[in-house]
Amino acid sequence: xxxxxxxxxxxxxxxxxxxxxxxxxxxxxxxxxxxxxxxxxxxxxxxxxxxxxxxxxxxxxxxxxxxxxxxxxxxxxxxxxxxxxxxxxxxxxxxxxxxxxxxxxxxxxxxxxxxxxxxxxxxxxxxxxxxxxxxxxxxxxxxxxxxxxxxxxxxxxxxxxxxxxxxxxxxxxxxxxxxxxxxxxxxxxxxxxxxxxxxxxxxxxxxxxxxxxxxxxxxxxxxxxxxxx
Amino acid sequence: xxxxxxxxxxxxxxxxxxxxxxxxxxxxxxxxxxxxxxxxxxxxxxxxxxxxxxxxxxxxxxxxxxxxxxxxxxxxxxxxxxxxxxxxxxxxxxxxxxxxxxxxxxxxxxxxxxxxxxxxxxxxxxxxxxxxxxxxxxxxxxxxxxxxxxxxxxxxxxxxxxxxxxxxxxxxxxxxxxxxxxxxxxxxxxxxxxxxxxxxxxxxxxxxxxxxxxxxxxxxxxxxxxxxxxxxxxxxxxxxxxxxxxxxxxxxxxxxxxxxxxxxxxxxxxxxxxxxxxxxxxxxxxxxxxxxxxxxxxxxxxxxxxxxxxxxxxxxxxxxxxxxxxxxxxxxxxxxxxxxxxxxxxxxxxxxxxxxxxxxxxxxxxxxxxxxxxxxxxxxxxxxxxxxxxxxxxxxxxxxxxxxxxxxxxxxxxxxxxxxxxxxxxxxxxxxxxxxxxxxxxxxxxxxxxxxxxxxxxxxxxxxxxxxxxxxxxxxxxxxxxxxxxxxxxxxxxxxxxxxxxxxxxxxxxxxxxxxxxxxxxxxxxxxxxxxxxxxxxxxxxxxxxxxxxxxxxxxxxxxxxxxxxxxxxxxxxxxxxxxxxxxxxxxxxxxxxxxxxxxxxxxxxxxxxxxxxxxxxx
Numbered sequence: 035x036x037x038x039x040x041x042x043x044x045x046x047x048x049x050x051x052x053x054x055x056x057x058x059x060x061x062x063x064x065x066x067x068x069x070x071x072x073x074x075x076x077x078x079x080x081x082x083x084x085x086x087x088x089x090x091x092x093x094x095x096x097x098x099x100x101x102x103x104x105x106x107x108x109x110x111x112x113x114x115x116x117x118x119x120x121x122x123x124x125x126x127x128x129x130x131x132x133x134x135x136x137x138x139x140x141x142x143x144x145x146x147x148x149x150x151x152x153x154x155x156x157x158x159x160x161x162x163x164x165x166x167x168x169x170x171x172x173x174x175x176x177x178x179x180x181x182x183x184x185x186x187x188x189x190x191x192x193x194x195x196x197x198x199x200x201x202x203x204x205x206x207x208x209x210x211x212x213x214x215x216x217x218x219x220x221x222x223x224x225x226x227x228x229x230x231x232x233x234x235x236x237x238x239x240x241x242x243x244x245x246x247x248x249x250x251x252x253x254x255x256x257x258x259x260x261x262x263x
Numbered sequence: 264x265x266x267x268x269x270x271x272x273x274x275x276x277x278x279x280x281x282x283x284x285x286x287x288x289x290x291x292x293x294x295x296x297x298x299x300x301x302x303x304x305x306x307x308x309x310x311x312x313x314x315x316x317x318x319x320x321x322x323x324x325x326x327x328x329x330x331x332x333x334x335x336x337x338x339x340x341x342x343x344x345x346x347x348x349x350x351x352x353x354x355x356x357x358x359x360x361x362x363x364x365x366x367x368x369x370x371x372x373x374x375x376x377x378x379x380x381x382x383x384x385x386x387x388x389x390x391x392x393x394x395x396x397x398x399x400x401x402x403x404x405x406x407x408x409x410x411x412x413x414x415x416x417x418x419x420x421x422x423x424x425x426x427x428x429x430x431x432x433x434x435x436x437x438x439x440x441x442x443x444x445x446x447x448x449x450x451x452x453x454x455x456x457x458x459x460x461x462x463x464x465x466x467x468x469x470x471x472x473x474x475x476x477x478x479x480x481x482x483x484x485x486x487x488x489x490x491x492x493x494x495x496x497x498x499x500x501x502x503x504x505x506x507x508x509x510x511x512x513x514x515x516x517x518x519x520x521x522x523x524x525x526x527x528x529x530x531x532x533x534x535x536x537x538x539x540x541x542x543x544x545x546x547x548x549x550x551x552x553x554x555x556x557x558x559x560x561x562x563x564x565x566x567x568x569x570x571x572x573x574x575x576x577x578x579x580x581x582x583x584x585x586x587x588x589x590x591x592x593x594x595x596x597x598x599x600x601x602x603x604x605x606x607x608x609x610x611x612x613x614x615x616x617x618x619x620x621x622x623x624x625x626x627x628x629x630x631x632x633x634x635x636x637x638x639x640x641x642x643x644x645x646x647x648x649x650x651x652x653x654x655x656x657x658x659x660x661x662x663x664x665x666x667x668x669x670x671x672x673x674x675x676x677x678x679x680x681x682x683x684x685x686x687x688x689x690x691x692x693x694x695x696x697x698x699x700x701x702x703x704x705x706x707x708x709x710x711x712x713x714x715x716x717x718x719x720x721x722x723x724x725x726x727x728x729x730x731x732x733x734x735x736x737x738x739x740x741x742x743x744x745x746x747x748x749x750x751x752x753x754x755x756x757x758x759x760x761x762x763x764x765x766x767x768x769x770x771x772x773x774x775x776x777x778x779x780x781x782x783x784x785x786x787x788x789x790x791x792x793x794x795x796x797x798x799x800x801x802x803x804x805x806x807x808x809x810x811x812x813x814x815x816x817x818x819x820x821x822x823x824x825x826x827x828x829x830x831x832x833x834x835x836x837x838x839x840x841x842x843x844x845x846x847x848x849x850x851x852x853x854x855x856x857x858x859x860x861x862x863x864x865x866x867x868x869x870x871x872x873x874x875x876x877x878x879x880x881x882x
Contacts, residue, residue, distance in 0.1 A: 047286070049274055049280040049281055050516045054281060054516045054517050057516075057518070058516060060570070061514060061567065061568025061569065061570075062568060064564070064568035064570070065288075065566070065567070072600050078600045080600075090275065091271065091274075091275045120288075121286050121288055122265070154271065155272065237271075237272065
């Protein structure tokens with residue numbers, strides 16, 4: 035059977051990169067005696083797949099990975115056992131059974147994620163909150179995307195599903211996953227250009243709130259958290 | 264939540280920030296208010312190397328068992344962070360508390376190899392502590408060194424307050440108690456060092472004066488303080504089964520060099536290879552009880568979540584319960600997808616059978632360490648591996664499906680001739696020939712025999728401690744002889760030859776057998792910018808040569824001179840339990856090409872029986 039595990043990543047753990055987080059959870063599985071399934075062959079490895087990698091420096095309340103189990107277990111007890119063997123900065127939120135259908139796992143169903151971004155260094159103009167209301171009213175939001183080979187201009191507006199000022203932060207719901215993937219720092223850079231702020235003079239803290247799948251249609255999207263499917 | 268010593272901006276700018284944040288599984292956090300002694304344990308190399316070291320894990324666990332001591336870890340900041348810390352004047356901090364170590368009570372530095380010496384100066388410098396022991400006051404931590412290089416601590420004597428000679432399990436608690444007593448008394452730093460000097464195995468270099476003869480050799484080495492012992496006795500644990508060993512070693516987030524559970528099955532080695540310092544230092548051989556080890560295997564795998572377990576010792580095949588232990592590990596853990604790694608096994612039917620169970624034969628290779636190419640030279644170095652044994656082992660392995668063999672040798676051994684060098688190529692070729700004796704339809708294509716050579720460096724407390732070294736050009740000439748001969752072999756297409764550069768060898772030689780005067784060159788090299796000398800990309804031979812020239816330290820005096828048997832050696836004040844008379848006898852046996860049997864076959868009377876245990880009292 036398969037299960038989906040939701041966890042939080044906060045504090046100093048934001049400096050641990052995606053591959054090392056995967057290695058960390060492989061060891062958690064062993065420490066917490068989770069009956070995880072292995073692949074065959076001479077060097078078997080755990081059947082475990084992560085939904086969407088989180089950038090180094092970003093914290094999150096909604097990270098996910100799927101595992102295959104060799105037997106049915108009490109998931110609440112498993113969550114408690116895992117939480118006993120993690121470190122400060124990682125917390126298992128829940129564990130839910132999921133369909134065995136391959137199409138329902140991992141990366142493939144991720145469609146969006148929402149973030150809170152706030153200034154860590156530097157300053158915004160005093161009236162930025164009022165000005166920011168005009169950000170999504172632009173006909174398009176162009177940014178220059180650098181790849182290894184070239185630079186190209188992309189309109190990111192269609193990938194921003196929600197954008198609003200909340201207290202001193204910016205809340206955004208953006209396209210995430212293997213089709214379209216928009217990182218919060220790109221949105222904040224576009225906002226800087228819009229506000230006339232030099233991007234070199236500021237830096238941001240990004241916090242992911244959750245990762246979603248689309249249960250609606252391409253035209254009429256309806257997002258639900260990966261643990262609510 | 265913990266506050267980090269480095270800002271987010273810095274951590275996101277440098278390579279692998281996980282090296283500096285602590286917080287690892289099984290790392291120990293304590294409440295500062297309850298602590299009497301703050302101890303920073305330093306491995307002077309990058310995190311991934313330092314985290315792989317068993318010794319620190321043992322002593323970290325041991326010290327943290329005490330409620331009044333908090334032992335934390337420190338590794339060398341990599342060059343990217345080093346630069347930022349200097350520019351921004353950020354003091355070096357410990358991983359757990361993230362507090363500056365200049366405010367600690369102790370800085371303990373493990374000294375594992377000569378090429379980390381500039382990194383030791385980097386640690387003190389970044390910590391913002393005076394480099395010289397004589398410049399430190401009551402405000403500064405006590406800087407104490409330990410580990411294999413402290414068996415000749417003299418090149419580092421000016422930089423350390425204390426050296427601990429021997430295994431840390433025995434006297435550290437005593438030292439902590441004495442320190443607390445002193446701290447409460449309000450006495451001077453010197454008075455504390457006098458208390459420490461009376462603890463067995465502890466050496467306070469400031470309490471000794473060295474005078475030199477006109478020819479540059481040592482005339483006298485004498486205590487100048489009544490608390491200092493004329494001879495420092497090596498400290499070792501005799502009951503290795505009932506002592507400190509970590510059930511919960513710290514698990515790094517990033518991949519360390521040794522990313523696995525390490526079971527230390529024994530200390531010491533019965534073999535008595537004459538070039539090997541560890542083989543002499545850790546005498547007598549002491550085995551851990553097999554039931555204790557099984558229990559540790561369970562607990563450590565459970566507490567770490569590691570997917571691999573490895574045995575550690577100088578010569579695992581000599582562990583008397585090896586078969587029982589290995590069979591247990593395979594039966595218990597193979598089904599749980601735990602890898603079992605078995606280094607330094609003698610190749611025979613048993614080890615081949617075990618290896619075929621735990622490794623993928625197609626991918627793995629077999630390793631032999633004949634160390635010398637000819638039987639004559641192997642007799643000189645007392646390496647009991649014969650050509651017959653190698654060919655027999657390789658033959659069995661080839662028939663079992665292996666196709667790759669690695670052979671390790673040393674060049675520049677005492678008495679070595681051109682014939683001995685060429686014999687390396689001949690031996691490699693014979694191994695290949697043995698492979699091609701297997702009928703074509705029964706073998707897996709070609710074999711690959713890789714021979715590697717390093718250059719021999721005479722080390723203190725070995726029978727070769729009096730031997731001469733060579734200069735860089737002569738070393739390279741030797742490698743060329745081997746390379747040329749390799750190409751002339753029948754199976755040269757199946758042979759591969761690798762050799763080490765000789766630059767670092769020369770330096771290692773100077774610091775392995777140097778006296779207090781070589782510290783000048785070390786400090787100068789550091790000031791010129793040398794750091795991470797064991798890392799090829801950072802090693803600056805040119806700067807090192809300039810440092811020797813600037814300070815007038817003569818490399819030839821330390822490396823190229825044949826030492827007289829009566830000469831006072833810089834490390835003579837240490838007693839490792841193996842007598843100098845034995846070493847002299849072994850040096851003579853070497854020159855006469857006479858083999859000395861191993862400890863289990865026949866006691867050679869080295870002196871280590873004075874410890875009253877281990878292999879000396881087995882029968």
